[in-house]
Amino acid sequence: MASMIDVRHVNKAFGGLKVINDCSLSVEAGSITGLIGPNGAGKSTLFNIIAGALPLDSGQVLLEGEEITNRPANELFHKGLLRTFQIAHEFSHLTALENLMMVPPAQAGENLFNAWLKPGRVRHEEEEVRRRALEVIDFIGLRHVRNELAGNLSGGQKKLLELGRTMMTDARVVLLDEIAAGVNRTLLGDLVENIERLNREMGYTFLVIEHDMDMIARLCDPVIVLAQGSVMVEGTIEEIQNNPEVIEAYFGATHDATA
Amino acid sequence: MNEFVFFLNYVVVAGSVTGSIYAIGAVGVTLVFSIMRFAHFAHADMMTFGAFTVLLLTTAFPGAGAALGLPTAVVMLPLAMLLTAALAVGIDKAFYKPLRAHGVKPIVMVIASLGVTLMLQGLIRLFAGTSGQSLYVDDRKEIFRLALPFEGARAPIVITEPQVILFVLTLVCVVGLHLFLSRSRLGKAMRAMSDNPDLARASGINTNLIVAVTWVIVGGLAAIAGTLLSLDVTFKPDLSFFLLLPIFAAAIVGGVGHPFGAIAGGFVVGFAETLAVFNWSVLLRPFRDSLPEWLASADNLAFVGTEYKIVVPFVLLVAILVWRPTGIFKGKVI
Numbered sequence A: 001m002a003s004m005i006d007v008r009h010v011n012k013a014f015g016g017l018k019v020i021n022d023c024s025l026s027v028e029a030g031s032i033t034g035l036i037g038p039n040g041a042g043k044s045t046l047f048n049i050i051a052g053a054l055p056l057d058s059g060q061v062l063l064e065g066e067e068i069t070n071r072p073a074n075e076l077f078h079k080g081l082l083r084t085f086q087i088a089h090e091f092s093h094l095t096a097l098e099n100l101m102m103v104p105p106a107q108a109g110e111n112l113f114n115a116w117l118k119p120g121r122v123r124h125e126e127e128e129v130r131r132r133a134l135e136v137i138d139f140i141g142l143r144h145v146r147n148e149l150a151g152n153l154s155g156g157q158k159k160l161l162e163l164g165r166t167m168m169t170d171a172r173v174v175l176l177d178e179i180a181a182g183v184n185r186t187l188l189g190d191l192v193e194n195i196e197r198l199n200r201e202m203g204y205t206f207l208v209i210e211h212d213m214d215m216i217a218r219l220c221d222p223v224i225v226l227a228q229g230s231v232m233v234e235g236t237i238e239e240i241q242n243n244p245e246v247i248e249a250y251f252g253a254t255h256d257a258t259a
Numbered sequence B: 001m002n003e004f005v006f007f008l009n010y011v012v013v014a015g016s017v018t019g020s021i022y023a024i025g026a027v028g029v030t031l032v033f034s035i036m037r038f039a040h041f042a043h044a045d046m047m048t049f050g051a052f053t054v055l056l057l058t059t060a061f062p063g064a065g066a067a068l069g070l071p072t073a074v075v076m077l078p079l080a081m082l083l084t085a086a087l088a089v090g091i092d093k094a095f096y097k098p099l100r101a102h103g104v105k106p107i108v109m110v111i112a113s114l115g116v117t118l119m120l121q122g123l124i125r126l127f128a129g130t131s132g133q134s135l136y137v138d139d140r141k142e143i144f145r146l147a148l149p150f151e152g153a154r155a156p157i158v159i160t161e162p163q164v165i166l167f168v169l170t171l172v173c174v175v176g177l178h179l180f181l182s183r184s185r186l187g188k189a190m191r192a193m194s195d196n197p198d199l200a201r202a203s204g205i206n207t208n209l210i211v212a213v214t215w216v217i218v219g220g221l222a223a224i225a226g227t228l229l230s231l232d233v234t235f236k237p238d239l240s241f242f243l244l245l246p247i248f249a250a251a252i253v254g255g256v257g258h259p260f261g262a263i264a265g266g267f268v269v270g271f272a273e274t275l276a277v278f279n280w281s282v283l284l285r286p287f288r289d290s291l292p293e294w295l296a297s298a299d300n301l302a303f304v305g306t307e308y309k310i311v312v313p314f315v316l317l318v319a320i321l322v323w324r325p326t327g328i329f330k331g332k333v334i
Helices: A042-048 A073-078 A096-101 A112-117 A119-137 A153-165 A186-199 A213-219 A237-241 A244-258 B003-035 B043-060 B064-068 B072-101 B106-128 B161-183 B185-195 B199-202 B208-234 B239-254 B258-275 B281-290 B311-323
Strands: A003-014 A015-026 A030-035 A058-063 A082-083 A173-177 A205-209 A221-229 A230-235 B142-145 B157-159
Touching: A003 A096, A015 A042, A015 A205, A030 A186, A030 A213, A042 A173, A042 A205, A042 B106, A042 B157, A042 B258, A058 A096, A073 A082, A073 B199, A096 A153, A112 A244, A119 B072, A119 B185, A153 A186, A153 B281, A173 B161, A173 B208, A205 B142, A213 B142, A230 A237, A230 A244, A237 A244, A237 B281, A244 B258, B003 B043, B003 B157, B003 B161, B003 B185, B003 B208, B003 B239, B003 B258, B043 B072, B043 B106, B043 B161, B064 B072, B072 B106, B072 B208, B142 B161, B157 B161, B161 B185, B161 B208, B161 B258, B185 B199, B199 B208, B239 B258, B239 B311, B258 B281
Parallel strands: A030 A205, A030 A221, A082 A173, A173 A205
Antiparallel strands: A003 A015, A003 A058, A221 A230, B142 B157
């Protein structure tokens, strides 16, 4: 299978601290790839580098074979690479529904002249966007709070809204940064189902950072283990869980906490 | 009745003039704050720079206004707005952008803008000298005297041409800004960025472009406010020292980061200043007979002397920070 994202020999240091150390990995198109590793392994840093939020020191990042090294996040959005944030981000002064309606680019109503000269077209398009946003909000189970200001939603609801945001436009690949953290157990099941459905029906590729091993086990294949800034091992969840090296580095001291 | 006209001239007209200038100035400060999250001290000097550019252009083409029936300075204003916008974008590229790229704290940006203030002021002084100059180089200030259709109103309402132009331009700016922010893609992107810059980027918004657009708007507005103030009185290179406090007070009173709050704040500060220096004894004159001796014989009943008018925004600022720290409108995002 073709690869969606290629990371090649990437290095990144903060001051004297080398966080990403000659890291190379690839995410296959159509896969749900998990990215795990102990705290400080460089998962989030690598994520931010791929998503264009952090400049890298050296190396290359490719999206479907096209070099995207150090391209800004807004450009990557238009290429179909979307991300969610570890700490959920939202436009706090817009309602949940408006947050979703905000996403599709180049809406006719955003043009000063269209707003006056083509009110029919603007209204038609806005209804289209609203319909889609309502579908998405049903999908993520937030219909009952759709008219609340997003800033007032709970942490878990904001996480769901983040996932919803990625569904408002035609993404190629979505980076999920600890989407399960702070989401309750029952919602989590829905979340996993929704991610699988997006993967299956809409062909989204996912790269998932997660501390919740349950979720990784249910969702991800393959799983990449990051340790000290580079890939330690890659394989199915069973392979990972039975790998003595991984158990040593990752499960060793914190086994109870992550099980 | 004449006392009432006096009140109209010295409070309503004068307050609206000061208020409009503070309002346009405060909008600039508030826009920079909402997009870049720092207090831009050099804003008042961008206003001075705008007026200075107009002075240069007016000196170069003194006859240009006669053709259009407007003061030459006003005809030169669009060009000065463009130049000031270019200066604002240039200053950002040269001084603020490198700092932003390093992710410095807002206070570092504030100090940098203080440096820009001193630099701009020095530059303007170098070329314009230190004394006040009229922006009317080859033409003359039109003064309209509107007689009131009342019995016994002998004094007319006095309003000058630049004041009328100021009111018109303020209205245009407010309506234009509202339409821009609410109805255009860039305006919407600006609002998104002021709420959450990271998410804005992740939603496909080019935040570098938004920053540049913000500076263009801010520069243009600064040129308008600076020029009209200089037209109303005179152009001085140290104009900014008298403007800085009132426009920041206006921005804070209205709610920092809230453009329409800034406009309201501008008028609140402008009228507070005017009312504070207004000589109330004039209004009491008709009731002289029924007033106690000490009140009737007072010549000057202003709250503060004109030379201390700068304390008014200060007092207002302290009051608002104590009683309503978020401003009249709750500020922070556009």
